Each structure stands twice: as C-alpha cells, then as structure tokens.
Amino acid sequence: MSFLTVLYACLFYAATAILVGGLAYKIRDYSRTPAPLKIPTTPAPTTTGGVVFRMAREVALFESLFKSNKWIWVFGYMFHAALALVLMRHLRYFTEPVWSWVAWIQPFGTYAGFAMLAGLGGLWARRFLVDRVRYISTPSDHLMLLLLIMIGSSGLGMRFVSHTDIVGVKNFFLGLMTFSWQPLPTDPALLVHLALVALLMVIFPISKLLHVPGIFFSPTRNQKDDPRERRHLAPWAAELEK
Amino acid sequence: MAAAKFEVPAFREYPVPPVVKEGTMAHVKSFPASAPIQEAIGFPGELVEDWHDKAIAKMGDLLGKYRSLKVFMDACVHCGACTDKCHYFIGTNDPKNMPVARQELMRKVYRRHFTFAGKYFPSLVGAADLTRELLDEWYTYYYQCSECRRCSVFCPYGIDTAEVTMAGREILDSVGYGQKYTNEIMGKLHRIGNNLGLPGPALEDTLLGLEEDILDDTGAPVKLPLDKQGAEVLLITPSADFFSEPHVESLIGYAKVFHAAGVNWTLSSTASEAGNFGMFIGSYANMRRAALRIRQAALELGVKRIVVGECGHAWRVAYSFWNTLTGVGAGGADPFSIELQKQLDPRYPAPQHICEFTYDLIQQGKLKFDKSANDHRVVTFHDSCNVARGSRMSDMPGGQFVIPREIIKAVANNFHDMAADTIGEATFCCGGGGGILTDDLMEVRVKGALPRMEAFNNVVQEHKVNFMALICAICKAQFTKVVPYYGFDMSMIGGVHQLVSTAIVLEVPEEADQEVAAGAEAAED
Numbered sequence: 001m002s003f004l005t006v007l008y009a010c011l012f013y014a015a016t017a018i019l020v021g022g023l024a025y026k027i028r029d030y031s032r033t034p035a036p037l038k039i040p041t042t043p044a045p046t047t048t049g050g051v052v053f054r055m056a057r058e059v060a061l062f063e064s065l066f067k068s069n070k071w072i073w074v075f076g077y078m079f080h081a082a083l084a085l086v087l088m089r090h091l092r093y094f095t096e097p098v099w100s101w102v103a104w105i106q107p108f109g110t111y112a113g114f115a116m117l118a119g120l121g122g123l124w125a126r127r128f129l130v131d132r133v134r135y136i137s138t139p140s141d142h143l144m145l146l147l148l149i150m151i152g153s154s155g156l157g158m159r160f161v162s163h164t165d166i167v168g169v170k171n172f173f174l175g176l177m178t179f180s181w182q183p184l185p186t187d188p189a190l191l192v193h194l195a196l197v198a199l200l201m202v203i204f205p206i207s208k209l210l211h212v213p214g215i216f217f218s219p220t221r222n223q224k225d226d227p228r229e230r231r232h233l234a235p236w237a238a239e240l241e242k
Numbered sequence: 243m244a245a246a247k248f249e250v251p252a253f254r255e256y257p258v259p260p261v262v263k264e265g266t267m268a269h270v271k272s273f274p275a276s277a278p279i280q281e282a283i284g285f286p287g288e289l290v291e292d293w294h295d296k297a298i299a300k301m302g303d304l305l306g307k308y309r310s311l312k313v314f315m316d317a318c319v320h321c322g323a324c325t326d327k328c329h330y331f332i333g334t335n336d337p338k339n340m341p342v343a344r345q346e347l348m349r350k351v352y353r354r355h356f357t358f359a360g361k362y363f364p365s366l367v368g369a370a371d372l373t374r375e376l377l378d379e380w381y382t383y384y385y386q387c388s389e390c391r392r393c394s395v396f397c398p399y400g401i402d403t404a405e406v407t408m409a410g411r412e413i414l415d416s417v418g419y420g421q422k423y424t425n426e427i428m429g430k431l432h433r434i435g436n437n438l439g440l441p442g443p444a445l446e447d448t449l450l451g452l453e454e455d456i457l458d459d460t461g462a463p464v465k466l467p468l469d470k471q472g473a474e475v476l477l478i479t480p481s482a483d484f485f486s487e488p489h490v491e492s493l494i495g496y497a498k499v500f501h502a503a504g505v506n507w508t509l510s511s512t513a514s515e516a517g518n519f520g521m522f523i524g525s526y527a528n529m530r531r532a533a534l535r536i537r538q539a540a541l542e543l544g545v546k547r548i549v550v551g552e553c554g555h556a557w558r559v560a561y562s563f564w565n566t567l568t569g570v571g572a573g574g575a576d577p578f579s580i581e582l583q584k585q586l587d588p589r590y591p592a593p594q595h596i597c598e599f600t601y602d603l604i605q606q607g608k609l610k611f612d613k614s615a616n617d618h619r620v621v622t623f624h625d626s627c628n629v630a631r632g633s634r635m636s637d638m639p640g641g642q643f644v645i646p647r648e649i650i651k652a653v654a655n656n657f658h659d660m661a662a663d664t665i666g667e668a669t670f671c672c673g674g675g676g677g678i679l680t681d682d683l684m685e686v687r688v689k690g691a692l693p694r695m696e697a698f699n700n701v702v703q704e705h706k707v708n709f710m711a712l713i714c715a716i717c718k719a720q721f722t723k724v725v726p727y728y729g730f731d732m733s734m735i736g737g738v739h740q741l742v743s744t745a746i747v748l749e750v751p752e753e754a755d756q757e758v759a760a761g762a763e764a765a766e767d
Contacts, residue, residue: 026316029312030309030312030313033305033306033307033308033309033312034307034308034309035308035309035310036307036308036526036566037526037562037563037566038562038563038566039310039402039405039562039632041391041394041395041400041402041631041632041667042630042631042632042633042634042639042642042667043634043639043640043642043643043667044634044639045639046637046639050639058398058400062398064323064395064396064397064398064400065321065323065396065398067395067396067668068323068324068327068396068397068398069322069323069326069396072321072322072323076321076398123321126322130322131261131262132259132262132322132325132326132337132340133320133321133322133325135262135264135337135340135343136320136322136325136337136340136342136343136346137320138320138366138367138368139365139366139367139368140359140363140366140367140368141319141320143366203359206357206358206359207359207367208316208317208318208319208320210316210317211316211317211318211319211398211399214313214316214317214399215317215398215399215400217309217313218310218313218314218317218399218400218401219309219310219313219400220310220394220400220401220402221399221400225634225639227561227562227563227564227565227566227571228561228565228571228572228591228592228593229571229572229573230565230571230572230573231565231566231569231571231572231573231574231575231576231579232565232566233566233576234307236307237526237530237566238576240527240530241576241578
C-alpha cells in the first residue's frame with residue numbers, strides 16, 4: 001500500500017465525516033431554532049402541498065432568481081444543472097454493477113462538464129464586470145469559484161486530454177466503501193482533482209455552500225400563509241403568556 | 243416645490259441599475275433617542291460601557307430565537323440578485339443600501355464570532371470585529387431600510403433584509419443606541435394608546451366634529467362611536483386617520499360604509515392605534531405589549547369582529563402576527579387564545595381588513611355608489627409593501643392585490659395601473675416605511691421614493707392620472723410630503739376609502755333632505 005493511497009483514503013474518510021457530520025449539525029441546529037412569527041413572503045401558498053410546490057420550483061427552477069436577474073439565472077442554472085448531471089454520472093465510480101440510468105446519462109454527464117465550466121465562468125465574470133457584484137465579493141467568493149473551476153477542468157482533462165486509470169480509481173473508491181483498501185492510481189491530474197473535491201467537502205458545512213440546506217429552512221419560503229386560521233406560537237414566546 | 247438641501251434625483255430615461263458610488267449616504271443619520279425615551283420602552287438610556295460584549299451576546303440570543311436570522315446569516319452566496327432591487331440604493335447609489343451589503347454589515351460580525359471560518363480566517367471570508375465605527379454604520383444604514391421586503395421576493399433563498407434590519411435595531415436598542423422617532427412613538431403608544439398621543443377626550447371631540455361634518459355634507463346621521471359596549475365590530479385604525487390629511491377622508495369613508503351597511507361598530511379610546519412600531523425595531527416584547535391593548539379592548543367591549551383600517555405595517559402585524567401575539571384569530575387551543583376566540587364570530591376572518599369588509603358588502607350588493615362622483619379623478623393604486631409582501635386579503639393568495647383594485651373600480655370610472663414590475667409583489671416602497679418617516683431622514687425619504695415616482699410619473703404622462711390611491715397611513719404621510727419634490731401636487735394623494743366616501747350613496751332621512759340638498763352638492767370632494 002503506497003503512502004499516497006493511505007493519505008487519500010484517510011483524506012476521504014475525514015472529508016466525508018466532516019461533510020456529513022457538519023451538515024447534520026447544521027440541519028439539526030436550523031430545525032431546532034424556532035421561527036416565532038409567520039413571515040412567508042406573500043403571496044404565499046396556504047397549504048402544505050402548495051408550500052412543497054413552491055419550494056420545488058425554487059430548488060429545481062430557481063424561480064425567484066429568474067424573476068430577479070436573467071444573467072445570474074442563466075449562469076447559475078447552467079452551473080447547478082450541469083453539476084447535478086456530473087455528480088450523477090460520477091455514481092458509476094461508486095456502484096458495481098453500474099445502475100442503468102447512470103449508464104444512460106453518461107454522455108450527457110460528460111459534456112455537462114463544459115456547461116458547468118461555462119456557467120462558473122459567467123458567474124466569475126460578473127464578479128469583475130458588474131460594479132455592484134464586485135463591491136460585495138469577498139476573497140472567499142473568488143476562491144470558491146476557482147476551486148470549482150479547477151475541479152471541473154482537472155476532471156475534463158482526465159476525460160478528454162490525458163486519461164487516467166479509471167478502473168483503478170473505481171476500485172479505490174469501492175474499496176474505501178467496503179473498508180478493503182485498493183491502490184490509487186497516481187497521475188497528477190487525478191490527485192489534484194480528488195484533493196480539491198475533498199477540500200470542497202470539508203469547507204461545505206462552514207461556508208456559503210450552506211445555501212443548500214438553508215433554502216429548505218428559509219421561513220419566507222417554507223411557511224404556509226395561514227396565520228388567521230391557525231395559531232403559531234414558538235415555545236419561548238408561549239412562556240410570555242404564563 | 244419644497245426647498246431641498248440635497249439634490250432630488252432626476253427621473254431616469256430607462257430604469258437601468260444605478261452605478262455604485264460609495265459613501266453617498268454615510269452622512270444621513272436619524273436623531274438617536276434620549277435616555278427617557280429609551281428607558282420608557284425597556285432599553286438602556288445611553289450606550290452602555292460594555293456595549294461590544296452585550297451586542298455580541300444579544301446577537302447570539304437572537305440567533306437562537308429566530309430561525310430566519312440564523313439561516314439568512316449562513317445562506318447568502320453574494321450572487322447579486324438583490325443588488326439593484328432596493329429603492330434606497332436606486333435613489334442614492336450608496337452600495338451599503340444594496341440589500342446584501344446592508345446584511346453584510348451584520349454578517350461580517352456574525353462570521354467573526356459565530357463561524358469557524360470567520361474566527362480563524364477573517365479576512366478571507368470578509369469577517370470583521372464590531373468596532374465603534376461599525377456600530378455607527380449599523381445605526382446609519384439599519385435606519386435607511388424600510389423593511390419593505392422587496393429584496394426577499396428576488397432572493398433565491400428568500401433572505402429577507404427586513405429580518406436583518408429588525409435584528410440590527412434590536413441589538414442597537416439593547417445596548418442603548420435607539421432611534422428617537424420610532425422609540426418615542428413606541429412609548430406614546432404604551433402610555434396613551436396611540437402614536438399621536440391623543441387622549442380619550444380629544445379623540446371623542448374629533449369624532450363628534452367629524453359626525454357634524456358628514457351630516458353637513460350629506461345629510462346622513464353617520465356616527466363614529468367610541469367605546470360602545472356590545473358593538474359587533476371593533477375598528478382598529480392608524481391614529482393618523484383621526485387628525486391627518488388625507489387620512490381622515492378614509493376614516494369618513496369607513497364610517498359611511500358601516501352606516502350604509504347598518505353595522506353596529508365602535509372605535510376604542512384605549513386601543514386607538516393600529517400601528518405597531520414594535521415590528522420596526524424587531525422588539526417582540528414591545529410589539530406584543532402594544533398588540534395586547536387591542537386584545538384587551540376587544541374583550542372589554544365584547545365585540546364579535548375586529549376590522550383594521552388602512553395601514554400597511556399594521557395590517558402585516560394584525561394579519562400575520564396578532565393570532566400569535568394576542569389570540570386575535572382562530573385555531574387556538576390554549577386558554578389564552580380560547581378566551582378571545584370563543585367570543586369572536588367564526589363566520590368572519592379575524593382580523594379582517596377594511597377593504598375585505600367593504601368588498602364583501604359590495605359583492606352582496608349592500609352598498610350603492612354613484613361612480614360619476616369620482617369622474618374628476620383618474621386613479622392609480624400603489625401596493626403598500628407590508629400589505630403586498632407580508633399579508634393577504636381574502637382566501638386567495640394575492641387577494642391583497644385584487645380587492646383594493648376591485649373596490650376602486652366599483653367606485654370610480656377611471657383606473658390605470660402603474661408598470662407591472664413596480665406593483666403587486668414587486669411594488670416599490672413609498673420610501674418612508676419601517677421607521678424612516680421622520681424629518682431628519684428627509685434625504686433618504688425623497689431619494690428612496692425615486693422608483694415609485696418614476697412609475698407614477700409614467701401614468702401621469704400617459705393616462706393623465708391625478709390620484710394615487712393608498713391603503714397605508716405611512717404611505718399617505720410620506721407621499722403628501724415627498725411628491726412636491728418631484729413636481730406633483732400633494733392633493734394627488736389619498737386613500738381607497740376616500741374614493742369610497744366620495745361615491746357612496748347614503749340614504750338621507752326625509753326631514754333632513756331639504757336642508758342639506760345644497761350641502762350635498764358641495765360634498766363631491
């Protein structure tokens with residue numbers, strides 16, 4: 001077992017633990033914090049089904065962003081939809097046999113990598129070209145885009161420029177999942193790609209990537225508009241009535 | 243044209259997003275509250291010595307009490323969707339009036355004290371300590387936000403800057419750094435029962451005077467009862483309706499509607515205010531204390547229904563928060579809310595907006611109108627922000643946009659909406675809401691009104707609109723003061739029930755008929 005294999009195995013165990021543990025902590029924290037007042041942004045749905053539909057549109061179509069700004073919507077949607085395809089395509093490295101639908105989307109997932117980079121490029125360009133967005137951008141906003149672009153381009157590099165030993169990679173990850181470690185191929189593009197992915201997993205629960213769980217807990221989007229019909233009272237507010 | 247010590251922004255030929263100009267509004271700061279004002283509503287009189295630690299502790303407290311604040315602090319990705327949505331940014335070019343930047347004033351302190359990245363890599367993620375300079379910036383820019391929620395419509399995560407502004411003001415208040423305008427009024431409401439500080443006898447006098455005026459104008463014995471035990475309807479209306487122009491015209495309109503429908507109604511001398519500035523300062527305690535006056539009055543008078551007059555933030559508090567705060571509503575299972583809810587008539591929503599009330603009567607054919615009485619007016623309707631984005635009317639989502647317009651169309655022949663992206667859920671604030679309606683913030687108010695004034699100007703030019711109908715006391719006060727800066731006359735501003743008042747046909751008792759025929763002619767306006 002090479003040093004690199006051990007290093008990357010430990011890295012991915014740790015990154016997974018931080019990602020899952022960190023997100024679980026955050027989700028638990030959000031769900032346990034009360035929302036004392038009814039504050040849906042109206043007009044809002046009056047039923048649970050309506051709220052689910054509103055949230056689904058928000059998550060699947062970025063409805064509010066579409067209303068807001070077509071450029072951000074185009075680039076943001078391109079990036080997120082492509083990322084979803086790319087992630088689904090990557091399931092083939094974690095499943096044996098490969099699920100048929102994963103096999104089916106393989107070509108879409110492959111080329112989606114380019115759309116992902118294009119979307120990221122557009123979003124990054126806005127951070128330089130639009131004075132309002134330039135004003136609000138922090139170093140971490142730029143570094144986040146750089147990180148995602150490096151992950152995307154190193155991945156595309158392995159697919160279209162210099163192939164890696166993909167069977168070996170798959171064996172490595174299947175081995176990680178069954179705790180029977182297999183050697184990791186050592187081309188630089190792969191090592192860079194995997195290290196950056198691990199880094200992304202680690203910073204996920206401590207960065208703005210928390211928008212992913214956050215949207216589901218946003219009271220302006222997930223509350224029913226029914227304050228006259230039902231009494232809504234947080235535990236700390238109920239104490240005031242005693 | 244009023245004299246201005248600042249430049250009134252020019253109408254833009256195309257509504258393109260403004261160019262960032264840093265610091266243009268850094269000098270505009272409303273008067274801070276004095277010690278007696280602060281102490282009267284439960285806050286320290288002046289900036290406390292350990293304000294830094296107290297402020298951070300208060301932030302931690304609020305993060306534990308409000309999921310909105312906690313999620314909103316984490317979720318922003320700086321995408322820029324909100325950056326051109328705030329009327330104050332559009333009117334001032336000051337980037338700290340972009341919603342995200344306003345939030346960022348707090349978020350950078352949140353990061354510094356409550357996140358791993360901000361504790362260990364502050365400059366990387368834009369975290370910062372709460373310095374005295376930053377605290378002053380909080381005060382400046384959290385009192386340049388009208389909590390109108392327009393940004394929350396456009397944020398992909400629904401981040402509502404109003405929640406952040408409220409938290410910011412609550413923290414500032416808790417360390418002794420409050421705003422004179424809002425907190426002084428809050429105290430008056432607690433002490434006397436309304437924002438204007440009108441005692442019961444003065445109110446009674448005013449109402450008697452109005453009854454005489456209506457009798458002279460129409461010949462109809464329309465009453466404005468006060469503290470009438472056993473009335474069916476308790477009307478809670480902004481106190482501006484009792485004294486200010488054009489507000490009082492709408493009060494007359496409500497009274498005529500009640501009279502025409504034969505509804506037994508009353509006002510209350512102890513709960514003579516619909517407004518609740520507790521919301522503006524994010525103070526649950528103050529908001530609850532103010533709202534409890536209404537519960538108390540309802541219980542004492544034994545009313546079956548509670549109707550709320552034309553007031554934007556008051557309707558948000560009433561519609562969205564009263565059930566929570568006071569049990570005015572339905573569906574309560576605890577003794578506190580049951581006590582009141584068993585008294586209220588379940589056939590009607592509690593509370594009910596005066597527009598819902600009037601609209602129902604129109605639907606039932608119980609009101610008669612002479613629409614031609616409004617023919618000298620070409621009307622447009624301004625959706626007030628708290629009604630549009632923080633409440634509802636009727637059972638239908640979006641009823642808050644439909645019902646006022648339907649009322650206007652029922653009482654007037656000439657109606658034109660302003661541009662679609664400036665009304666409905668995308669409506670622009672009047673520029674004076676949320677604790678900004680004070681002379682020391684006149685520059686903010688005038689500049690913040692720019693996008694609404696542009697949309698208004700367009701319908702004035704295209705359709706000869708000469709009347710902007712409103713359902714908010716603050717909008718009315720703000721516009722009457724601000725439209726002259728943009729070259730319009732303040733008589734163009736008025737209430738929806740002012741239009742109702744003009745057109746409604748009241749039955750005149752026969753003996754009175756002869757005497758007042760002449761007066762009725764003059765009552766056209």
